[in-house]
Amino acid sequence: MVRIVLRRLTQLSVTLIALMTLVFFWLRSLPGGPVDALLGERATPQTRETLTRALGYDKPIWVQYGRFVENVVTGDFGNSIRTGEPVTAVIGRAFPATVELAIAAIIVAVGLGIPLGYLAARYRGRLLDNATIVVTLIGISIPIFFLGYLLKDWLTQDIHVFPPSGRISTGADNTDVTGFFVLDGLLTRELDASADALWHLVLPALTLATIPLAIIVRITRASVLDVLDEDYIRTADAKGLRDATIRRRHVLRNALLPVVTTIGLQTGALLAGAVLTEKVYNWGGLGTVITDSISGSRDYPVLQALILLAAVVFIVVNLLVDLSYAVIDPRVRVP
């Protein structure tokens, strides 16, 4: 187990070095740049030059790259060009919001997806199964922004069930401890703030969860059907075991293996989906930061840090998935 983790961490650092370089040059190869974005078309050459020098973009590119690497290694990602704040502060504020949203979405997707997929397999060919297949197809196909606005329009405008946007009601009496508002409320025993944050979380989480949910349902269904055909299920039946025992002990655990892999792969989709979902619900997480940093100002420092962060999250989640694999399946354990 320890060996797997160590090997993965080595892989992680190699990946990060490569990605860091790639991101640095890739961003700078895009047409336009922070200077154009900040000053607009009508800037005089003089102001341009002043700003370019102030930002350090007049230096040769390899010098800029060296500075960047040096800073990253020391944990300093520079300051945002747009707001002047340290990048770590900008991301530190937005990161918990996105993580909270993503975790809520995963809980929805897994919590509904596995039971639904299981039931569909169990009642294969019946109404429930067919309905599940159709609904999940819609779930996979429907664009996030479309579904997001649809839900928002319907459940916040037509019927006032959920708040339309934001993470918490304006003027709510909450104390910021970890940045996870639901958790903060529980920690500080401000349960009403916690409930309010949770209420705000429902629609965005549902919106973000649709695609992973649909995929998890389908993978679970297919995987359970595969397992039900296995010889060892017939053995379990020949032992006269109760249906519930067979389901719990013999079917579910084997069927979960492909599902767990899928959950890991869906992290990427969640990160991408978060950009759209956060836009729709004005969530104020990393998605919002990333759109602002690209469209408003070509905020190189922030973008670099964000992309690296996304990569780290993706790799770490998949490491966790691999580890849970070893817990579920004795055959992949390193002796």
Next chain:
Amino acid sequence: MALLDVRDLSVVFRRRGAEPFTAVDGVGFTVEPGQTVGLVGESGCGKSVTSLAIMGLLPRRGNQVTGEVRFEDTDLLKLRPQDLRDRRGRDIGMIFQDPLSSLNPVIPLGLQVAEVLERHQGKTRQAALRQAGGLLDAVGIPDPARRLKEFPHQLSGGMRQRALIAIALACKPRLLIADEPTTALDVTIQAQILALLKELVDQSGTALVMITHDLGVVAGLCDTVNVLYAGKVVERAGRHDLFADPRHPYTHGLLQSVPRLDVDRGGRLHQIRGSVSDNIPWPEGCAFAPRCDRVIDDCVGATVPLEPTRRDGALRCTNPVPQEVPA
């Protein structure tokens, strides 16, 4: 009274978009307590389906099972599913062909043995595991205490089959059904497993239904043999009668196809010509007729009935192989 009395058992596969296929066609045989009965035939003759139908293990979708499976005077086919579950594993044990895929890969061996004891004897996990260790020991698995914690992939093929036997015999069933238990194993291991089965069956007085395509297995183990062809019993005889004096041309052909050391080298091995795809449907005559060396006009036209023979056997043939030894 027979322990198991199978009467007129038929299994029809009904699949959407395909003609119904009769895999087992009116099969009947009996098993006395403590007796070993063989079901012999080539792939696709319906022997495995027969065993699954007896155990009620065929999926209900797409399979139509008719007839009677009387076990100690209860018709298993008429039992409610939950009542049948009470009997499976307790009164009737079953061993399967492929020991690796028949064991759950993610559950320790100990629990896979112990769970059947928990289920039918109401034992606690701890007591069941302790007994499981004893069972593994009894089927010749060395160091059972360690093996209890291991997973199927850590065991050899022979060991896995021994474990399956331990599971099937855990509750001391009165009947054991073994569906080609040695097919997936090396020849040396095959012999060990057969010897083990014979020993356990003799010790415990368990009746055994041995399903196999291997006549060597039959010769070493079975009291009575039923030869199946295309879903029907074509010949039934005691072991000695069958080998000394096969009457059905199919049985005769099977025995002739076994390579022998006491025959000159260079001689061609006998083979049964054609394949099962040449069969004609039973209602139109003998299914084996197109492949039979002894086919006569009477073989085709009407179903050939299964008729009792003089030596407690039965034969379904209009032109049987003449008896070599006058009875």
